[in-house]
Amino acid sequence: MAMLILGLALFLGVHSIRLFADGWRTRQIARLGANGWKALYSLLSLAGFVVLVWGFGLARQHPVVVWVPPMALRHLNALFTLLAFVLLAAAYVPGNAIKARLGHPMLAAVKLWAFGHLLAAGMLHDVVLFGAFLLWAVVDFMVSRRRDRAAGVTYPKGPASRTVLTVVIGVAAWAAFAFWLHVLLVGVSPFG
Template sequence: MGTGGFTFAYSVLSIGVLTWLISAAGRAPFVSLWYWQPWHNHVVSTIMLVVCLILALAIGRPSPFSLGGSENVAFDPDRPGIVGVMRHPLLAAIAFWALAHVFANGDLAHLIMFGTFAAFAMTGGSIIDRRKKRLMGAEREELRHRVKQSGLSKALLSLMREPIRLLAGAAGYVALIVAHPHLFGVNPIAG
């Protein structure tokens, strides 16, 4: 099956399980924790745009400090991209997505489900850091030091040089808004 085949199969399985979990949470007895307000949609929509942009800037890119990453040997610490802004971009995207959906739903079942995802994403970075430190040793510290030296402003500027990825993130965001009512029965614009 190889690494690519495993990654593909694992991704398909993960999406299937995630779909099942979200569906199950939607069918669970409703225990309200707070009431939905129309302005909630604006907060969640803004956060989800950020999530889509992070994903577009992270997927298929070198990320030697975190999970995933493509062709990590080609990582250039002087042009770190999203890794110069956040060490674990995919985990950050999961955390933002999960917390936004806890906020949007306001019931116990969704708090448990999305809260678990958020907790995993927020604690997963330290687990990955320990593993990468063990696997990469001094090379990891040298790369991290070079990324820090290049500075946040340089990293943010390098993201602006990614118009195709930024457009892909925006397109993914629009696709999610259009698909959301059909997939989950909730219109993220109208509530």
């Protein structure tokens, strides 16, 4: 469990720098240059992700049951995850109505993904992983929206075809992950 917590602290810590140390971040970008900062940020994020995945794998070897969720919550999680994939696609498809409305659809996606997985998985390592991501995403979403409002930032809404494309990409990515990649990468079949 210690490695999982260390991985979470490093990964989410790096992703929280703008939340808690925006001035320091700005000074580092000035000192290192945009590309230097991105390289350092990426390296630390990757290291945190590797430790997080390794720690989660270790924690899974010593499961501690917190609760046994009913099967219906697995199906509800599938719905939440489907919506999360659409929101994730909305973060990258320019000019879609979802991003125009939410501003930060990736953070909304993480909130839905983490919340759904908290409902569907009752082991202690699941609670630690998904609970940490949910807490981080809730805080980051609120701060990011507040920062956007203070700066007058808006996200343009393009033609409806961009939103349709966003939904199609999100649903296709969800299907690939739910029916093939999840069991391959995580070792758990969402519907099995």
